[in-house]
Amino acid sequence: MxxxxxxxxxxxxxxxxxxxxxxxxxxxxxxxxxxxxxxxxxxxxxxxxxxxxxxxxxxxxxxxxxxxxxxxxxxxxxxxxxxxxxxxxxxxxxxxxxxxxxxxxxxxxxxxxxxxxxxxxxxxxxxxxxxxxxxxxxxxxxxxxxxxxxxxxxxxxxxxxxxxATNFAGGHAAATHLLSLGHRRIAYLGGTEHAWSNQARLHGFRSAMVAHGAPILDELVRHAGTFHAAEGIEHGGRLLDLSSPPTAVFASSDELAAGIIEAARRRGLRVPEDLSVVGFDNTPLAQVTSPPLTTIHGPVRxxxxxxxxxxxxxxxxxxxxxxxxxxxxxxxxxxxxxxxxx
Structure with a gap:
């Protein structure tokens, strides 16, 4: 045929x-x-x-x-x-x-x-x-x-x-930046817990904390399940509602970071005066959050x-x-x- x-x-x-x-x-x-x-x-x-x-x-x-x-x-x-x-x-x-x-x-x-x-x-x-x-x-x-x-x-x-991307290096750089500013009670909010990229960012974060002698507290390490903003609001809020909340949070995506900023706003907290926030990916969202977001640039292009x-x-x-x-x-x-x- x-x-x-x-x-x-x-x-x-x-x-x-x-x-x-x-x-x-x-x-x-x-x-x-x-x-x-x-x-x-x-x-x-x-x-x-x-x-x-x-x-x-x-x-x-x-x-x-x-x-x-x-x-x-x-x-x-x-x-x-x-x-x-x-x-x-x-x-x-x-x-x-x-x-x-x-x-x-x-x-x-x-x-x-x-x-x-x-x-x-x-x-x-x-x-x-x-x-x-x-x-x-x-x-x-x-x-x-x-x-x-x-x-x-x-x-x-x-x-x-x-x-x-070099996710481990990105996580290490984010934590090192916060540590260099003087933060010690630093939280990590990840996305999908067992995702390779999420684990690499967490391990980089842990490596920097250990190198600077900063404590890594179990209550300050959370996984939201996804990398979306809604989970950042929910799980960021839980971190901020702790009896001793963090002074800084490293979020494993810009969307999670934006959610944390919103969770802080709802509680009358100011970013960065009361809470420093770092994201990951450097999407366009990072430039339009209030305030503009410190983040890890992921080489997406x-x-x-x-x-x-x-x-x-x-x-x-x-x-x-x-x-x-x-x-x-x-x-x-x-x-x-x-x-x-x-």
Whole structure:
């Protein structure tokens, strides 16, 4: 049934499959709301018509899937999207964004991978809280789609390519800054407790505290469960309601830090006069909080560019320099920190 791919239309595929053009479009775009039997039939026709990754227009205009393993995206995630999209524009690559709320690869890894391949994807960049399962990785490998993990929250397998940041160094820099100002009763508010990035930031924080002989009190180390502002308000409030509250808090995201600032405001506390706050990521939010937020700059733009470039290298069968890249973080001092009691 081979045919000239330039003359094949979605209407022809739909007619052959006995379905609507909309259904064929859903299959091509990896939408989950198509019966498996129908999906398999459409995919087989697409392959037989040579419709997909072998077409000249797809080679000229490659696409990369940017998949988020979350149903709810944060301000940080929008920065990731911007970084990968900007890198794609420079490379002449289209970036298609999807999330777990749109697709759940774990439900049927093979169908998800086939849908991406049929839609002409050249590679997958994944941002997830949990490692991609072995069935998902195997399914992507079967359709020859390389995957790059971007800022993984869990420590990836050594055979999986990942691009991240120096989270330990960032946590160390945040604590060192507060200690240099004279703070000793410093709290840490993390996000997802067992996330690799969260643990690395906490370990960096602990390392700096130990090096300066400052106490690390269990009551001052909390994990909010997510990196969102609402949890910063709740868990930051619990820290501030202690009988001996902290004089400073290091939060493992800018959103958590913004929540802590709001929790302080609700209690009549001033930042930084009564409480110093440091965030992490240096998202645009850090510049519009009141006061502007001292934070750790995460190299999001650079990570997006490296992830996209690496994904394209893998798709082209090229050798890459490293399977795991960590880009440097940097302290950005603004107005949310000062010495205690000033």
């Amino acid at each position: 081979a045919s000239d791919p330039q003359r094949v239309t979605l209407a022809k595929v739909a007619e052959s499959a006995g379905v609507s053009v909309a259904t064929v479009s859903k299959v091509i775009n990896g939408r989950p709301d198509v019966a498996q039997q129908t999906r398999d039939k459409v995919l087989e026709l697409l392959r037989s018509y040579n419709y997909g990754g072998n077409r000249d227009d797809l080679r000229a205009h490659p696409t990369v899937e940017l998949f988020f393993g979350f149903e709810r995206l944060s301000i940080y995630h929008t920065e990731v999207i911007q970084s990968v999209a900007d890198a794609g524009a420079r490379e002449g690559v289209a970036v298609v964004v999807s999330r777990r709320g749109d697709h759940d690869p774990a439900a049927d890894p093979a169908a998800w991978a086939r849908g991406l391949a049929a839609a002409g994807r050249r590679a997958v960049i994944a941002v997830t809280a949990n490692p991609l399962s072995r069935p998902i990785l195997e399914a992507l490998n079967r359709v020859r789609l390389p995957v790059v993990l971007l800022d993984p929250e869990s420590l990836p397998d050594s055979s999986i390519v990942s691009v991240g 650079e990570m997006g560019a490296v992830a996209l470039r690496t994904a394209l290298q893998l798709a082209a069968g090229e050798t890459i320099d490293s399977y795991h890249v960590e880009l440097a973080t940097q302290l950005v001092v603004r107005e949310s920190t000062r010495p205690p009691g000033d």
